[in-house]
Amino acid sequence: MLRTPLLVINFKNYLEASGEGAVRLAKIAGIVAEELEVEIAVAPPIPDLSNIARSVKIPVLAQHVDLAKPGSTTGAIVPEVVNVCGGAGTLLNHSEKRIPTSTIREVIPKLKELGLHTVVCAKTPEEVREMAMLLPEFVAVEPPELIGTGRAVSKVKPEVISKSVEAVREVSSSVRLICGAGITSGEDVEIAIELGSIGVLVASSIIKSDSWELKIRELAKPLVK
């Protein structure tokens, strides 16, 4: 299980957070995680996953996996391969990489069998309920219209978080809710936690900041127990 409260940094395919930049960012996240004793997981671009997993001790997630088998599946992102490359788990169904619910239903048990963490994204509280029923480790609610805007879900649409928390609670005590979209400041994180979220999923405010270290520190501080 990933420890909570949790900060997940999604590097997406930002160029500055790819290649050498991905290693640098992951290492900074690792230093802050250790210093503040907060669980920080990173989701670098897939081509960087293996290298990052060798470079840091914090959990490294894939941004997506396919429902594909090892072997003759050229180009697919195969859960078993993520596992042998040192990945600790994966994001699934990110709003920039949506997949059918039937695929999520099939792939979650496979990921669990491999001991990989599962963070399934959903756009609305209704979808959160649907995803929670598939019993991933985490559901991450992210209103797509706020992603990358700097307008935090916790401030602009707090009801999305509280309704999602409720939806998850009604479905299963084993599933946990995190949130993302527009999270930019420590205050945004604080409010998310007050609303019942057990962590946050963040990309642009960290990657585009002048100091990755200061921004990660700011966002991780409210998660210190």
Ligand code: G3P
């Ligand atoms: O996966 C995290 C993400 O979609 C939120 O993006 O840039 O609004 O933090 P951002």
